[in-house]
Amino acid sequence: xxxxxxxxxxxxxxxxxxxxxxxxxxxxxxxxxxxxxxxxxxxxxxxxxxxxxxxxxxxxxxxxxxxxxxxxxxxxxxxxxxxxxxxxxxxxxxxxxxxxxxxxxxxxxxxxxxxxx
Amino acid sequence: xxxxxxxxxxxxxxxxxxxxxxxxxxxxxxxxxxxxxxxxxxxxxxxxxxxxxxxxxxxxxxxxxxxxxxxxxxxxxxxxxxxxxxxxxxxxxxxxxxxxxxxxxxxxxxxxxx
Numbered sequence: 726x727x728x729x730x731x732x733x734x735x736x737x738x739x740x741x742x743x744x745x746x747x748x749x750x751x752x753x754x755x756x757x758x759x760x761x762x763x764x765x766x767x768x769x770x771x772x773x774x775x776x777x778x779x780x781x782x783x784x785x786x787x788x789x790x791x792x793x794x795x796x797x798x799x800x801x802x803x804x805x806x807x808x809x810x811x812x813x814x815x816x817x818x819x820x821x822x823x824x825x826x827x828x829x830x831x832x833x834x835x836x837x838x839x840x841x842x
Numbered sequence: 843x844x845x846x847x848x849x850x851x852x853x854x855x856x857x858x859x860x861x862x863x864x865x866x867x868x869x870x871x872x873x874x875x876x877x878x879x880x881x882x883x884x885x886x887x888x889x890x891x892x893x894x895x896x897x898x899x900x901x902x903x904x905x906x907x908x909x910x911x912x913x914x915x916x917x918x919x920x921x922x923x924x925x926x927x928x929x930x931x932x933x934x935x936x937x938x939x940x941x942x943x944x945x946x947x948x949x950x951x952x953x954x955x956x
Contacts, residue, residue, distance in 0.1 A: 762947075768931060770885075770947035816884055828937070829875065829887035829898060830945060 727752045729819050731833035738807045739841050746802045746836045748817030756822040759800045765813040812840045846948035854954045855924050863919040863951045867936030874917040879931040924955045
């Protein structure tokens with residue numbers, strides 16, 4: 726069974742600085758998707774960025790980028806130029822890409838990010 | 843273009859009552875997923891449905907929980923004889939198809955059992 730681990734329960738960053746959130750996962754599959762979701766105090770789940778495992782190039786979305794290390798099964802999220810609105814719980818998630826019935830997302834336990842003004 | 847709708851947003855039930863949570867997927871989406879988030883935890887998959895079919899219910903508790911997604915109308919997550927441990931946020935997500943990698947989440951229903 727696949728598992729997702731986020732070892733940092735809480736992180737803090739100064740406004741305008743850069744922060745990296747860690748995520749590791751375990752799977753025996755070769756093809757899958759990885760995601761970072763943001764959950765602000767409103768509790769709405771917002772997709773931040775996704776990575777297809779077959780792509781070697783790291784995904785980037787504006788100030789958000791990932792460091793995807795497939796061999797190490799590591800998928801970290803880097804937030805550059807942190808803003809107060811980035812304060813939220815961040816979840817790493819895994820999804821199989823086998824096209825079968827296993828469409829479910831498997832989530833880590835989350836990292837609570839605080840942004841200091 | 844309306845997103846995923848869930849109602850009610852907050853639901854309070856006494857122990858032993860039934861809870862019904864509703865989810866309307868995004869327009870054009872025929873795949874619905876339910877997740878549960880216990881306090882201080884991440885989201886846990888419960889069930890995956892397509893119209894009139896349960897595809898994967900591996901995360902559903904064996905008793906008291908059921909889900910449906912009828913041909914017409916919203917998807918319903920039903921919890922019978924609720925207990926305090928059912929208190930959680932229940933999220934619904936939808937996607938366009940089996941191979942669609944992106945799931946769009948609703949705002950969640952917070953269930954409190956007193």
